[in-house]
Structures are given as structure tokens and as C-alpha cells.
Amino acid sequence: DTAVSQTPKYLVTQMGNDKSIKCEQNLGHDTMYWYKQDSKKFLKIMFSYNNKELIINETVPNRFSPKSPDKAHLNLHINSLELGDSAVYFCASSQDWASESSYNEQFFGPGTRLTVL
């Protein structure tokens, strides 16, 4: 039973194209995230949604647009892809943004390796 799934796992595309990465979680969590992991393995938060509402929007080019149709899904759409967008993108979820419990650890998807040529 996959907890957090992402599609596709690998994405190779040309510069200037528009692409989407989909994320779904079946854990019943309220909060979902997108992270970017660069070639040096540095993990950087991009966005976070709680119950379909955007709560974290880090400094990310506006070519990146998250969309949450419901609280189990958080998709990432990228317009006009650039070489520097090549990275591994991770989706994650956690139970509840407002909770103070440490049990709100984040569960990660398997990642999507995006290569822009």
C-alpha cells in the first residue's frame, strides 16, 4: 500500500516545455508539501498546502504553480522549463499543520527526477 505516490518517477524534457508532476497520499493527512532536491542533495521546501489552502510559498519562480484539487492531491505544474529546474522533486505529507505533536513527521513520496535538456 503506497502511502505517498508521485508520477512520473522520471521526466526528461526539453527546455521551454510545460510539465506537471502529480502527487497523491492515502494517509488521510491534511498537509502536503513539495520539496526540490538539487544535485548536492540539498532539500529545499517549495510549497505547502493545508486542507487545500496554500500556507508556505517560498521564493520560487512563478513558473512553478502548485494545485491542490483536494487534500489528498497536490500537483506541481512547471511552465517554460529551464536547465536549472533539473532536480529531484519530492512530495510529502503530514497529519495536521496545526498539531503540536511530534507524530506529525513528514512522509515522503519516492521522488520525481526531472531532467531538462
Next chain:
Amino acid sequence: AQTVTQSQPEMSVQEAETVTLSCTYDTSESDYYLFWYKQPPSRQMILVIRQEAYKQQNATENRFSVNFQKAAKSFSLKISDSQLGDAAMYFCAYKLRGNQFYFGTGTSLTVIP
């Protein structure tokens, strides 16, 4: 600003030996949570261990344990009886109330047979 520092980009350990990965963090808060995540070559991020800052007792999960020094803002991970499957990137993470995580830059652990 919350920052998490892992000063060892790479570490290696002989199989069956013990290794300690270091992590320090910067915060003015007193109530927070700390985590170690493991990322094997499969890329999947896996939670290894967690610690609440208000607990003085160090967390332990089988061969994994932490040395939490709150005053020093240090949260090191000790792996005992290292196994080949422990080879991975290890990320230290810090979380305040709410769910924004701050990750360190990672330590790549090699296990030598």
C-alpha cells in the same frame, strides 16, 4: 532564522562498527522537535528516529540512538553494529510547532564490508 548544520558531508564506517553523525541547529525556541531521515540510493526518504526537545531522555530505535544536548543545540545520531543497508544519505531535520521542517545538508554514509 532556523538553520540546521551537518558538518560532515561524508562519513564511512566498517561493517559491524559504530558511527556517529553530527547535527547542530540554531533556534531561539524552547519547544521543538528533531528528526533524522535516511535516504538510500532508492531516493525514498525514511524516518529513522525523532526526539521531542522537552524530553531529556535520548531516543532509541534498535541500533539507532541519538545524543541530544539541548543547551549545545546538538543532535547527533549513533548507528551501532553498522550494516551494509545503512549506507545512505542522512538528513537531520528540525521542526517547530506546526509542520514546517528545516533540513540539514545531509551526510553521506558509506559502509565498508
